Amino acid sequence: MQDLLLMSALLVPSRDAAPIEQAVIVTSARWDSRRATLRRFERTGQGWVRQGRAVRAWLGSNGFAPARTRRQNSGQTPAGVFDLPSAFGHGKSGSVSLPYHRITPRSYWPYDPRDPYTYNVLQTKRIKSARWRDDGQWSERLLDYGRAYRYAVVIGYNLPEAVYRGPAGQWRAARPARTHKGGGIFLHVSRHRPTAGCVAIPQRAMREVQRWLDPQANPHIVMGPEAVTRDWRKRLRATASSSSVS
Structure with missing residues (x-):
């Protein structure tokens, strides 16, 4: 039952009509930067309020690429706005509100x-x-990634739709993802080096983010260089300097 709930949350279309109440902003200086800064915000009665401290993040080895042109094995992190539908890991999950999968030696993420x-x-x-x-090369046995996937959140980039359990328990998509665009894009624990396309932050911060995210708040992540995220941040319309999304 837990896997069925996870798949439903992971692979249904984003709730575009629902208001975004939680936002994670990942900003780099340039398109080709390997480092970025992650900030998170929550909408309150007083407007958007920053949650916690800004943390340094690692990006793909070749920086950002617009999501529409990003390709598999490019070493680039997709830039854009994405939902955060689910979480997984093998650390002490505690009170995680997102649909959660505790990875085992049998947990895989293929993108073949x-x-x-x-x-x-x-x-x-x-x-x-x-x-x-x-x-x-064409799939990840999740437990093999050790501390990187101790705490992780799925980023809703190029996810398929209408997933069902097929023969012998294999999960399949009636409407597949685009196989040239790559997959397995996560927010996860840093290994102190660039990623293959994910966003990675220190373990303590990652654990805090994973526990903070609330599916009822329709959480989204905004990723890109300053020119991309600045425009989106302006639309948050913060009401005071103390809650400014800058």
């Missing part, structure tokens, strides 16, 4: 173009007839 129907779909086991490759 030769099997579009499982592309960017969390798998709770690998069946013998699976077409996606388990070679470390």
